[in-house]
Amino acid sequence: MEMICLIYYIGFLMISVLFFFMSIYFMIYDYTLIIEYNLFFLNSSSFVMSILIDWMSLLFMSFVLLISCMVIFYSSDYMHGDLYINRFILLVVMFVLSMMLLIISPNLISILLGWDGLGLVSYCLVIYYQNVKSFNAGMLTALSNRVGDAALLISIAWMLNYGSWNYIMYLEFMKNDFIMELIGALIILAAITKSAQIPFSAWLPAAMAAPTPVSSLVHSSTLVTAGVYLLIRFNFCFSNFLNMILLFLGCLTMFMSGLGANFELDLKKIIALSTLSQLGLMMSILALGEYYLAFFHLLTHALFKALLFMCAGNMIHNLNSCQDIRFMGSLVFYLPLTCTFFNISNFALCGLPFLSGFYSKDLIVEVMSMQYLNIFIYMIFYISIGLTVCYSVRLAYYSLFGELNFMSLNMVNESSLVMLKGMGGLIMWVIFMGSILMWTMFFTPYFICLSFFMKIMTLFMIIMGLMLGFEMSKFNLFYSLKSLKFYKMSIFFSSMWNLPYLSTLGVNLYPIDLGKKYSLIDQGWSEYYGGLNLSFMLVMILKIFQKLFSNHLKIYFMIMVLWLIFLLIFI
Structure with missing residues (x-):
């Protein structure tokens, strides 16, 4: 094999x-x-x-x-x-x-x-x-x-x-x-x-x-x-109206998945939601007409996301198929190389300067800042960047640096050389491919002219996201059952704004339930007053007639006896 x-x-x-x-x-x-x-x-x-x-x-x-x-x-x-x-x-x-x-x-x-x-x-x-x-x-x-x-x-x-x-x-x-x-x-x-x-x-x-x-x-x-x-x-063929719809959906997806990842506890689902966030980013910038940048981010994102999943797979493999981040912690002491790869990929995802994700993500955000857009789109972009850093820090805190909550007797170590080689084959591309693609793809560099505050807005949001992610992890704020409001909010956000209920239960449970209600009408009154009851009544009448025809002499003599008893009593 x-x-x-x-x-x-x-x-x-x-x-x-x-x-x-x-x-x-x-x-x-x-x-x-x-x-x-x-x-x-x-x-x-x-x-x-x-x-x-x-x-x-x-x-x-x-x-x-x-x-x-x-x-x-x-x-x-x-x-x-x-x-x-x-x-x-x-x-x-x-x-x-x-x-x-x-x-x-x-x-x-x-x-x-x-x-x-x-x-x-x-x-x-x-x-x-x-x-x-x-x-x-x-x-x-x-x-x-x-x-x-x-x-x-x-x-x-x-x-x-x-x-x-x-x-x-x-x-x-x-x-x-x-x-x-x-x-x-x-x-x-x-x-x-x-x-x-x-x-x-x-x-x-x-x-x-x-x-x-x-x-x-x-x-x-x-x-x-x-x-x-x-x-x-x-x-090339999308009208302005279609582009605006795509922009709105992309921004909403980017924000929703970034928010949901901060409340999720499954390691693979957190990384899946981060993919969703990046896809929203690609869709948004594509809707603004910058398909080159969408393609650029598509390529750089492919590298660090593949490596992130491979690192997560190695962690899950070592932790007996446990995917809950609350059971992880201090993995940096047990899986140092995997955690190094994991951290570098996370930094690339956040857009740390001079890693591959930085070149595409920073360029996308700055090009968006130069467009004539409303404050909603502008703020959603920057808040989503902050949320990306927030869930990355939270994930790193829970899995790499926090306290180990796994079994005391464990065999968590980097025993698989093949898996490490597979991950090592991607790490250099995660670090350098952003700059290589930047130099090869863009013959004419993008000239971006922004004010000082707009230029450092990305950095400001990254620092804010880092601080918020650390505070959320440290105080375990949203998983406390003391406040029911926070608990309900966390359930709402981690369920992707109730989307699974709409797209799964909404398309199968409720129609089936409606079908049951309809079947009560269909198999109930309409059947009772329709074909089923008619056949039932005919069968019942036929059975009565059959009894009469089968026992007519017996019935005749019985009626005659009853008639004689009646005459004796009343006359």
Whole structure:
């Protein structure tokens, strides 16, 4: 088994390096390649498979392959002892190939193939550990994504009006066409379901039922980023109205998930909510027209988020599958290298200067500050930055530096060299890739002119978030049952503003309950006065007649006897 993992690891790594250098070449010479392959002819109609190769698709594919090769290498030890590890590795490879098909497709049909491939394989991976919780989470993931699939199918039907499904050809000059506006709206619907924006956010934390290597892949560069990538490709055709809706949803998701992560106790769910927050950031800046910056943050975020999940997986692995951060603490003494990687990734997530996350995040916030926007958007952006630091500090306090609340007799140590090598393969990219991409992607640097206070606003919010996170962790403020108001508030925020109740119970429990009420009418009075009671009454009357006809002589003599008794008594 380790041999198969090694083959995939080496193959993916080599192709990733090749794609990276090809993307730089395509970037410098501004090449775009569209390859069309005739599959077959039918009644003079040619069925063509189109492939789009430009610097964007090549760069994204190189990142996907780099992360997936490290995840497969990491999985060979993390999933060691699993009876069906072959199936697991093949599912991960299918997942990556579906994403690759989506990336290189300039055609809505082939995008749908990759899109559905991601949805189906993600369902198989979420239910990999077969229990009730996993099955529920898998069904929620699959059904939430089906909404987006349906939107893509409808947009395919609408694109028949243009005579071709190669959307790349029509985006620019059909921008003001009503049909293209409809297609844009449907694409946004598809993207917000796949990238779990409000109101479809409930499935993302639920998908944490999957094994940790899968979470690492899903949350960094494959499933949830597919929606953002699709919007990056379609960004030319969105009207101002659609952009404003997308901006509002992105900001709301970013704020909601940042707030929810501060009240969450599950290690993987905290990191999942941080992914949701970053996706909201990408959506927001994309809605402001800066698709380059959204792509830049997509790449840098993929690296540190994959590493964060891998570190979390190593911690969970050592703590006998315990994911509650209240049982962790002082792990820096037991898992020093893992905690170092974890801290560096957390710093990159917060936007610490000169790590990869800083280059994209700081640029996004400063470009947003230069736009003509209202105070709501401006404040939501900065508050979300503060909340990111807040939950990162809280997570570090609970897991790395606080008191160890785990079993006294434990074997928490860094015994797995393979898992450490898998994480070590990403750490240098987490530190340096932000600056490398900054130098290669932006030939013309962004010139940002802000006042002193607006310039240091990011730093101010980071310090505020750090202080608040430390205070929350230290005094355990929101988990105290002394104040019922605080407890209710924490329940509300950790349940993502009751979104799971709306998107799970709201779409299955209440309709089923309504169905029960309707069935009382349907199987009650309407049945009683309808066909059922009619047949019942007919059967009952027939039985009475049958008794009469079967015993008519006996009944005749009995009536005659009764008549004689009556005569004797009354006459």
